[in-house]
Amino acid sequence: MRRRTFALLLGAATTAGTGAPRAQTRVPRIGALFVGNPEPSWRLFRDGLRLLGYVEGQTVRFELRTAGGDSGRLPGLADDLVRLKVDLIVAFQTQAAVAAQQATRDIPIVMATSGDPVANRLVASLARPGGNITGMASATAELGGKTLELIREVLPKARRVAVLANTTDPFTTPFLEHIGRGASAVSIAAQPLMVRDAADFDAAFAAIRREGADAFIHQPSLPRKRAAELGLQHRLPSISPSRAWAEDGGLMSYAADLAVQLRQAATYVDRILKGAKPAELPVAQPTKFELVVNLRTAKALGLTLPASLVDRADEVIE
Numbered sequence: 001m002r003r004r005t006f007a008l009l010l011g012a013a014t015t016a017g018t019g020a021p022r023a024q025t026r027v028p029r030i031g032a033l034f035v036g037n038p039e040p041s042w043r044l045f046r047d048g049l050r051l052l053g054y055v056e057g058q059t060v061r062f063e064l065r066t067a068g069g070d071s072g073r074l075p076g077l078a079d080d081l082v083r084l085k086v087d088l089i090v091a092f093q094t095q096a097a098v099a100a101q102q103a104t105r106d107i108p109i110v111m112a113t114s115g116d117p118v119a120n121r122l123v124a125s126l127a128r129p130g131g132n133i134t135g136m137a138s139a140t141a142e143l144g145g146k147t148l149e150l151i152r153e154v155l156p157k158a159r160r161v162a163v164l165a166n167t168t169d170p171f172t173t174p175f176l177e178h179i180g181r182g183a184s185a186v187s188i189a190a191q192p193l194m195v196r197d198a199a200d201f202d203a204a205f206a207a208i209r210r211e212g213a214d215a216f217i218h219q220p221s222l223p224r225k226r227a228a229e230l231g232l233q234h235r236l237p238s239i240s241p242s243r244a245w246a247e248d249g250g251l252m253s254y255a256a257d258l259a260v261q262l263r264q265a266a267t268y269v270d271r272i273l274k275g276a277k278p279a280e281l282p283v284a285q286p287t288k289f290e291l292v293v294n295l296r297t298a299k300a301l302g303l304t305l306p307a308s309l310v311d312r313a314d315e316v317i318e
Contacts, residue, residue, distance in 0.1 A: 035074065151215050198226040
């Protein structure tokens with residue numbers, strides 16, 4: 001009996017010494033759904049999670065999906081994330097949020113940015129979302145009037161402005177409504193041109209020239225680089241409620257501070273992963289806005305921007 005007891009104790013000690021397998025904490029997986037180019041939003045969002053202590057590959061894993069600018073692919077990509085049983089989906093822009101909502105009513109969804117989530121039936125109200133979705137509501141539509149004021153400041157004699165609007169984006173209706181109201185206030189005619197993707201841009205810019213538009217507004221959910229190239233080619237000043245527009249060659253952008261928005265979206269992810277329910281987390285709205293002007297583009301267009309505009313810009317690209 002003594003020999004058997006000794007053998008059992010020796011076996012237990014050996015097991016402890018070699019490190020017996022232990023239950024490991026499960027690493028949550030976050031699905032990220034984009035309409036087009038993930039940058040710079042993807043980098044800024046991950047920076048926000050890092051500030052909260054998350055380490056990619058150790059305390060969090062990502063499954064990134066982008067439709068490459070083709071919104072028709074979004075439902076399939078959202079379904080793919082659901083099949084992977086991710087713990088949470090982060091949707092970047094309204095179309096992605098709608099696709100995620102249609103794919104699941106169970107997995108939590110955080111809107112990194114979304115236009116008018118109440119009108120688009122993503123949430124019941126900003127204060128009480130009521131379902132599996134919460135996050136950040138953008139103020140893009142409300143900035144329509146401001147974009148037209150800035151065009152008037154740069155082009156005092158402007159009479160007509162074209163609006164490149166996204167046929168497939170549910171946010172397009174409030175976007176155009178606000179621009180229409182802003183156009184009336186500054187006595188500018190706003191002409192919507194409905195396009196689906198970059199393949200429609202050549203025809204759209206031909207129409208802009210025929211109609212004699214003085215400038216154009218770019219809806220953020222549309223591809224940027226080709227539109228900015230055509231703007232320069234046709235010597236048309238442009239503005240968009242998206243910082244990336246000015247960075248990609250547009251003349252100006254006036255938008256909510258994207259870095260602040262995405263850091264806040266990261267806090268929603270953190271709270272949900274720690275047990276908070278999306279239905280009980282009020283949707284946040286931006287409070288900080290920034291004006292970016294691209295002087296390289298102004299020079300290429302032969303424009304001299306008012307000194308007062310350049311002086312108050314939050315960033316000047318030279």
